[in-house]
Amino acid sequence: MAKVTSVSPLAPAKFPDLPVIDGVLFATAAAGVKYQGRTDVMLAQLIPGTAIAGTFTKSTTRAAPVLDCQSKIGGISDQGAAILVNSGNANAFTGRNGVVSVEAITSAAATACNVPKSRVFTSSTGVIGEPLPHERVTAVLGDLPSKLDAQGIEAAANAIMTTDTFPKGSAAYVNVDGKSVRIAGIAKGSGMIAPDMATMLVYIFTDALVEQSELQSMVSQYTETTFNCITVDSDTSTSDSLIVAATGASGIDATNSHAFKTALHDVMLNLAQQVVQDGEGATKFIEIVVSGAANDADAKTHAMAIANSPLIKTAIAGQDPNWGRVVMAIGKSGAAADRDLLSIRFGDCIVAKDGWRSPDYSEDAAAAHMRGQNIIIGVDLGLGTGSATVWTCDLTHGYIEINADYRS
Amino acid sequence: MAKVTSVSPLAPAKFPDLPVIDGVLFATAAAGVKYQGRTDVMLAQLIPGTAIAGTFTKSTTRAAPVLDCQSKIGGISDQGAAILVNSGNANAFTGRNGVVSVEAITSAAATACNVPKSRVFTSSTGVIGEPLPHERVTAVLGDLPSKLDAQGIEAAANAIMTTDTFPKGSAAYVNVDGKSVRIAGIAKGSGMIAPDMATMLVYIFTDALVEQSELQSMVSQYTETTFNCITVDSDTSTSDSLIVAATGASGIDATNSHAFKTALHDVMLNLAQQVVQDGEGATKFIEIVVSGAANDADAKTHAMAIANSPLIKTAIAGQDPNWGRVVMAIGKSGAAADRDLLSIRFGDCIVAKDGWRSPDYSEDAAAAHMRGQNIIIGVDLGLGTGSATVWTCDLTHGYIEINADYRS
Numbered sequence: 183m184a185k186v187t188s189v190s191p192l193a194p195a196k197f198p199d200l201p202v203i204d205g206v207l208f209a210t211a212a213a214g215v216k217y218q219g220r221t222d223v224m225l226a227q228l229i230p231g232t233a234i235a236g237t238f239t240k241s242t243t244r245a246a247p248v249l250d251c252q253s254k255i256g257g258i259s260d261q262g263a264a265i266l267v268n269s270g271n272a273n274a275f276t277g278r279n280g281v282v283s284v285e286a287i288t289s290a291a292a293t294a295c296n297v298p299k300s301r302v303f304t305s306s307t308g309v310i311g312e313p314l315p316h317e318r319v320t321a322v323l324g325d326l327p328s329k330l331d332a333q334g335i336e337a338a339a340n341a342i343m344t345t346d347t348f349p350k351g352s353a354a355y356v357n358v359d360g361k362s363v364r365i366a367g368i369a370k371g372s373g374m375i376a377p378d379m380a381t382m383l384v385y386i387f388t389d390a391l392v393e394q395s396e397l398q399s400m401v402s403q404y405t406e407t408t409f410n411c412i413t414v415d416s417d418t419s420t421s422d423s424l425i426v427a428a429t430g431a432s433g434i435d436a437t438n439s440h441a442f443k444t445a446l447h448d449v450m451l452n453l454a455q456q457v458v459q460d461g462e463g464a465t466k467f468i469e470i471v472v473s474g475a476a477n478d479a480d481a482k483t484h485a486m487a488i489a490n491s492p493l494i495k496t497a498i499a500g501q502d503p504n505w506g507r508v509v510m511a512i513g514k515s516g517a518a519a520d521r522d523l524l525s526i527r528f529g530d531c532i533v534a535k536d537g538w539r540s541p542d543y544s545e546d547a548a549a550a551h552m553r554g555q556n557i558i559i560g561v562d563l564g565l566g567t568g569s570a571t572v573w574t575c576d577l578t579h580g581y582i583e584i585n586a587d588y589r590s
Numbered sequence: 591m592a593k594v595t596s597v598s599p600l601a602p603a604k605f606p607d608l609p610v611i612d613g614v615l616f617a618t619a620a621a622g623v624k625y626q627g628r629t630d631v632m633l634a635q636l637i638p639g640t641a642i643a644g645t646f647t648k649s650t651t652r653a654a655p656v657l658d659c660q661s662k663i664g665g666i667s668d669q670g671a672a673i674l675v676n677s678g679n680a681n682a683f684t685g686r687n688g689v690v691s692v693e694a695i696t697s698a699a700a701t702a703c704n705v706p707k708s709r710v711f712t713s714s715t716g717v718i719g720e721p722l723p724h725e726r727v728t729a730v731l732g733d734l735p736s737k738l739d740a741q742g743i744e745a746a747a748n749a750i751m752t753t754d755t756f757p758k759g760s761a762a763y764v765n766v767d768g769k770s771v772r773i774a775g776i777a778k779g780s781g782m783i784a785p786d787m788a789t790m791l792v793y794i795f796t797d798a799l800v801e802q803s804e805l806q807s808m809v810s811q812y813t814e815t816t817f818n819c820i821t822v823d824s825d826t827s828t829s830d831s832l833i834v835a836a837t838g839a840s841g842i843d844a845t846n847s848h849a850f851k852t853a854l855h856d857v858m859l860n861l862a863q864q865v866v867q868d869g870e871g872a873t874k875f876i877e878i879v880v881s882g883a884a885n886d887a888d889a890k891t892h893a894m895a896i897a898n899s900p901l902i903k904t905a906i907a908g909q910d911p912n913w914g915r916v917v918m919a920i921g922k923s924g925a926a927a928d929r930d931l932l933s934i935r936f937g938d939c940i941v942a943k944d945g946w947r948s949p950d951y952s953e954d955a956a957a958a959h960m961r962g963q964n965i966i967i968g969v970d971l972g973l974g975t976g977s978a979t980v981w982t983c984d985l986t987h988g989y990i991e992i993n994a995d996y997r998s
Contacts, residue, residue, distance in 0.1 A: 241921030243929040274914075275929065279946070416898070416900065417900065417915075500993070506719045514649055519651060522685065538687070578990065582985065582987050586904035586907040586910070
């Protein structure tokens, strides 16, 4: 069976208009790492003084570029910085070769961009366990600086794609003390994530001036309620990376701006949701809202148990308001629950209340909600004030086709 | 699309010859709880003095009959006992009605079998959230004692099936101090488990004399390495129940017999593996053997992360020796691992060693193993002496069909 390549039915109508961010330039190239006839390397060059924050996969088998990148976050420099990404090969589980490739790429990028190697942040995404042909990447690096372009962010979003069916972008304009700063971000990923050919990578840029430690603290905090609240298939990549760069080129200090924080969170959430909307085989976008839990951690445990249940995800693919499976997921999650206090809704339709099917339950109303593209599952535990919201997609034949059929 | 009903390709050629167990008689009936044209109620009557042990789902939303049954385990009685099971309706998440149904059924069974209500152990399996029409069960109870038969265990295995594609049985003959005792067990279940229409129920009988507290301790211990080491889809039922009854009719005391313990463990393991072999949509039986972990708990965490990974299960369905996904699962499991000490094998084919693809790796050899019906994934962490073995099946279009397509 051929690989599924059509665009996700949940994709936005078009790539959004992203603003130019002063202080960052983009360039892309077709290095032929694995793919032919498309770009697969992207460079983002950042001006001196840019604050860079990041969060990374917690996998114990994380890839060499992730370990290198992580170790460089936190430093401040009055010199420039560069972000270099290749698609087609993840340079993961490649032993000592992996470190050699990272060294080769970061050295070449440092020379080409005239920045210290300690300020070159590199990511690789694609097949794992194969040595990265890094000479193909370094071969295009010499020319990249001459192609740098302030308008190049959409091309960058395309160059980092692997099994993605659409490029992902998001932006915000923020009023800070009466002046305007901008945020623009791109992401790739279409599983949570297939280590074979997918990984979530996110790059967000802003011209605001933000103190590095404060930027890191915002990014770490918001990751918990955005990227760490999505799941496609419960599988976590060896390479997931998020980098946020504040160039400061606007001269506007947003370190303590509530509006900036809200906008950054919103851009992160929007990109996270786009990753789910490009979930492998997805036909439905699902929001799971848990309230009334003993605490927030319990609420998230319940929400993730629902979001990762193959039985719930297949029921939603089948447009079946199968609330019994929601009861099951809550029961198995390990977090506190009292069967006789549970309430469950699909959209606005209350299906279960106080531990049994609601007397007002209408199968027709619930089924109508399930036929939509955006599904909401609400659960109230009736125990306390803990809450959480997570996002996922359905589990369909498309997922099986993408992950079982095409390589065999 | 029609519901998938053909017999699992992993099913045994035939139902095994199970020995008669002195002290237990079986009867079945067609009560029409939900299914038509088949039996759906089974009764096992046990002689006075039978020791009964059990383990049950840890779900916080467990069903009314589970709660009732659990509360009765442990007592010893010089009166008889009865096990009564219906299929077609799980009497789960049915609020106060659930308790009323359990009360009605256990009272009627106690009267019919002339045993105390405290010695009637009942289970229900099937759809959840629907009130159990218990009057259909009690209506057939009066006649059941007249049909009791020492040879009725295969009929019992059939009566408790829901989405199962074959009845499951297993037996052992054990030499205890030169004398022979027998063990015979039956199980149902074909997901781990779909709360909609499946649940794992297991009933094991022996004519050995075993002290109840020791029997409970064996059952609790062996559950950890048998039924708690299988997974079809990571979803846990609201009703899973295992009951072991030692009638003592042989007069042979096996309380301290090592051979008996081994045989009981083997029967439990065999039944557990049959449940996986009837996993929804399964075409491959997968054994995952983890060694060299920091401790046994870590080994099981890694093994279950592999067994529950949709990406690994789909890769196996596609006969793809995708060891990169095994690296991913180990990385995400949360248990200790050092990427550079990892070794992975498929069958006898070493695919990765010391943190990278093995120099001797043969894609052809690995692919040949993946084309078989019994797949072995071996992982050595290189950290310590912890080990675990778990069993699962692949994730196929059949699973999606069974769980998404047929009800919508």
